[in-house]
Amino acid sequence: MAILLHDLCGVGDRRFSPYCWRTRMALAHKGLAVxxxxxxxxxxxxxxxxxxxxxxxxxxxxxxxxxSWDIAVYLEETYPDRPTLFGxxxxxxxxxxxxxxxxxxxxxxxxRLIVKDIHDRLLPEDRAYFRASREKRxxxxxxxxxxxxxxxxxRLHEALAPLSETLAKQxxxxxxxxxFADYIVFGPLQWARVISPFRVLPPxxxxxxxxxxxxxxxxxxxGRAMPQAV
Amino acid sequence: MAILLHDLCGVGDRRFSPYCWRTRMALAHKGLAVxxxxxxxxxxxxxxxxxxxxxxxxxxxxxxxxxSWDIAVYLEETYPDRPTLFGxxxxxxxxxxxxxxxxxxxxxxxxRLIVKDIHDRLLPEDRAYFRASREKRxxxxxxxxxxxxxxxxxRLHEALAPLSETLAKQxxxxxxxxxFADYIVFGPLQWARVISPFRVLPPxxxxxxxxxxxxxxxxxxxGRAMPQAV
Numbered sequence: 001m002a003i004l005l006h007d008l009c010g011v012g013d014r015r016f017s018p019y020c021w022r023t024r025m026a027l028a029h030k031g032l033a034v035x036x037x038x039x040x041x042x043x044x045x046x047x048x049x050x051x052x053x054x055x056x057x058x059x060x061x062x063x064x065x066x067x068s069w070d071i072a073v074y075l076e077e078t079y080p081d082r083p084t085l086f087g088x089x090x091x092x093x094x095x096x097x098x099x100x101x102x103x104x105x106x107x108x109x110x111x112r113l114i115v116k117d118i119h120d121r122l123l124p125e126d127r128a129y130f131r132a133s134r135e136k137r138x139x140x141x142x143x144x145x146x147x148x149x150x151x152x153x154x155r156l157h158e159a160l161a162p163l164s165e166t167l168a169k170q171x172x173x174x175x176x177x178x179x180f181a182d183y184i185v186f187g188p189l190q191w192a193r194v195i196s197p198f199r200v201l202p203p204x205x206x207x208x209x210x211x212x213x214x215x216x217x218x219x220x221x222x223g224r225a226m227p228q229a230v
Numbered sequence: 231m232a233i234l235l236h237d238l239c240g241v242g243d244r245r246f247s248p249y250c251w252r253t254r255m256a257l258a259h260k261g262l263a264v265x266x267x268x269x270x271x272x273x274x275x276x277x278x279x280x281x282x283x284x285x286x287x288x289x290x291x292x293x294x295x296x297x298s299w300d301i302a303v304y305l306e307e308t309y310p311d312r313p314t315l316f317g318x319x320x321x322x323x324x325x326x327x328x329x330x331x332x333x334x335x336x337x338x339x340x341x342r343l344i345v346k347d348i349h350d351r352l353l354p355e356d357r358a359y360f361r362a363s364r365e366k367r368x369x370x371x372x373x374x375x376x377x378x379x380x381x382x383x384x385r386l387h388e389a390l391a392p393l394s395e396t397l398a399k400q401x402x403x404x405x406x407x408x409x410f411a412d413y414i415v416f417g418p419l420q421w422a423r424v425i426s427p428f429r430v431l432p433p434x435x436x437x438x439x440x441x442x443x444x445x446x447x448x449x450x451x452x453g454r455a456m457p458q459a460v
Contacts, residue, residue: 175322
């Protein structure tokens, strides 16, 4: 039976959540069949009988697992004979660092570049919740947060320096092939690609941009099949 | 026979090189006997018959290996039955990212806080070389580069955010115990501790500071045995 993934969706069945993309890629990496069920923000509380506060959530043989990190560890432990997501215990421990770096270097910069674009591509029923919760978090309107983003793009590119340097030396963070660490970083960049027409990556030829294209090609173009926002 | 480590030294046999400290910790992690031979900057060219441009360099059973990364990989391959430095192939790949992050987040900030202090604790024969090469690199005098460092300390602490977040969740970057990734980050912080009276770490209680103290305690206090600069 396919694993059920509760997957955040916007208008036109756009799947954009950075955390759901981590899980989508991890499931594909393990070669597991998946039903990625569209879930609006305002329906997260109804998932699997209730009590969930965020996505992704998966259901696998009656087990309910939330949180993209916990799901990856669950998949690694439950399906050890399939391709590894971590490449050993050192890979698990250091993926936690990649996750923390991704949050401070990418998410924190990226959200201020695309937050109004996210709002505009949400299902109508989700927009009021999203605007209220994010405007409270930022202490500013979505329009104010996103304004002047061109001037802030260099800060994101500077923050990508260690990623760029690493990917100049090896095709994936995981080495010759991708690991979950790659999907941790891919998630927010795919988020931006799918939800915002504002191009956040450096020009082609930059190691990060070229790596992102390689990630889009993985698993028969799973990531690329979700259209870029225009 | 003990492995010979050519180890940068300052006045009073102070061992301060961030890269040599990576190797010193890696050798101790593997439980290998070591002779850490003091080497001034201006004698690096005489190591192992000549041709070396930087330290660390090790000599092990007639083999000469340079570069702290290459030495760690050599030790892992040559002594596979001793405690692992990487925890598997994922750990090797992601340690490259930790190395790139450490360079941009720590080294690049730290050198501007302590460069004049380094100069002042070098052997007299090394000082002219160090001043000329670093002033050329920075396009400013050592005094100018270091001036106003108190105001730049918050930038270093901000850059440590992903490290701090990770170490709030696990005792070492490597997980329950240290891996080479820990020594990659430990190196520049030990560099600052040994060569400069300027305290660069956040106050005790910060996860990074507490982790650094744990690193100083490893291997019967190998790192702590090198006195803090006053």
